[in-house]
Amino acid sequence: EVQLVESGGGLVQPGRSLKLSCVASGFTFSNYGMNWIRQAPGKGLEWVAYISSGSSYIYYAETVKGRFTISRDNAKNTLYLQMTSLRSEDTALYYCARQDNWGQGVMVTVSS
């Protein structure tokens, strides 16, 4: 069974940093491109970032470009999202996702 388990969320002040992790199991992680997708409270879905299976291709939404960094460690079956210069509008539930499977999400709240 495919499992994606996110961690690392929490309450953080504006301008600070936070790093999310997503541990994958139940499939060959190194074969799949992975994404971070977020959902602000009561709102729709917003794609955030993508990384290819071997990290050769990386894309970001314009709203996070220059502030967020997606990375992965295939030996540890883990996906990361380093978030810096956080803003209140980054407050959301962050999902780690293959196209066909999503984790349960981790909440990030940016507030003073």
Place this chain on the structure above:
Amino acid sequence: DIVMTQGALPNPVPSGESASITCQSSKSLLHSNGKTYLNWYLQRPGQSPQLLIYWMSTRASGVSDRFSGSGSGTDFTLKISSVEAEDVGVYYCQQFLEYPWTFGGGTKLELK
């Protein structure tokens, strides 16, 4: 960016009736390989999105045959035949033809 626009449902939908959700894209999602890069997801209350349909009309593993997807390059429909209680939630269409992936605003289904 490709803009995805979803229609609304005449809620609530009587149990056992059919429901159709529409989605339009600002650019054709039909690739030269003949595939249409359109997904449908269902997000049940309190859960992460679940893939229902990919390539516009292919049901994901384990998805009821009450769900069917159809359309052209820019106009798409998700049909739910004989709506049941477990179908309640928000439906999203999403294009994966190019990054940034973009989602429709969501269509809420409520049961009568």
